[in-house]
Amino acid sequence: MSVDALNAVCPYYTMYPLDFPLRVLKEHGRRGEWVIDPFCGRGTTNFAARLLEMPSVGVDSSPVAAALAQAKLASAAPGRVVASARAILSSAKEPRDVPTGEFWRLAYHERTLIQLCQLREAMLTDCSSPTRILLRAIILGALHGPRPKGTSSHFSNQSPRTFAPKPAYAVKYWTKHRMAPTDVDVVAIIRARAERYLSEPPPSVRGMVQLADSRQVDTFKDVPEAHFVVTSPPYYGMRTYLPDQWLRLWFIGGPDFVEYRQPHGQLTHTGAKHFSNEMNRVWTNVAGRTTKGARLIIRYGGIHDREAEPMGVLKASLLHSGWRMVTAKAVPDSDRGRRQVRQFQAEPKKAITEYDVYCHRA
Ligand SMILES: C[S@@+](CC[C@H](N)C(=O)[O-])C[C@H]1O[C@@H](n2cnc3c(N)ncnc32)[C@H](O)[C@@H]1O
Known part of the structure; x- marks a missing residue:
């Protein structure tokens, strides 16, 4: 158990x-200074800021990201989270909507699926309290993952943890390996996770997370003036975020099938120049919400490609944005293996570099 346990409540692609973010905020920031992350994902920057007692704002246009980032700013005792799950399940309300078909039959035990649907529907009706926000993040983290030999720690049949299995592939795999879903104890899984992630709470700090599009200037209209923007935008050409999270999306109100169309609110990867222009809008928006002397620190990278060299794409996006680039450092070797690009290609075929880019308000 440690004060940073909550950060691992659910993996995020x-x-x-x-x-x-902890290192850069520790090095340059002070308690009480506001931090913004306009591409906050699972809320890693918000959580680092919280550990340092810095209030923060996170924005992401993916509902899964926003749900996880909200949890990074929430506080509730493990017992309250478990009691909340119990109360929903013992209300004995039949779920209105239970997905059917081969995938769902093999992914979850019949009883587990009913309970997940009860939890899902209760939280779709109301997920405003910190207790429910944390319960939702705990369930998202347990929704799919490997099946250990001993006690189950996920609700699903054997699956990857970081991304959701594609239905046809998963059905083939489970059938070939004769894998039936286990009748898991949903409350016991929630309890074990609540104790792991919530027993040593970090300090409570102010902050907010918005499900919104950072290209829109209005997104930042209620954001307090910040001293720091620490972020990592999507890497140009890597655009599978939402379809790869389709099961978690389903849990928070999405459809019970994979949707491949261009998701609403995401930067568009249709050309490097266009992509740079879209990022430029985000840098300009956050510059408008920062103090004089504020810093923007960006982790960025990608696959080297003559058409879209990652640093070229990023540098172009910073032009006339209100930010002046000061340095760019290659991401240290110690971070290798946990790098963003490794999640796309286990053994990258092309050279990949990631940089930490430091900018000052111009
Ligand atoms: C590289 S990820 C950030 C990961 C984050 N640093 C973390 O640790 O989880 C980039 C994020 O940008 C989000 N995104 C893409 N386009 C966006 C937009 N127009 N507005 C807000 N968020 C956007 C994606 O949904 C994704 O979560």
């Missing part, structure tokens, strides 16, 4: 390690 393309998350960066906690050490990165």
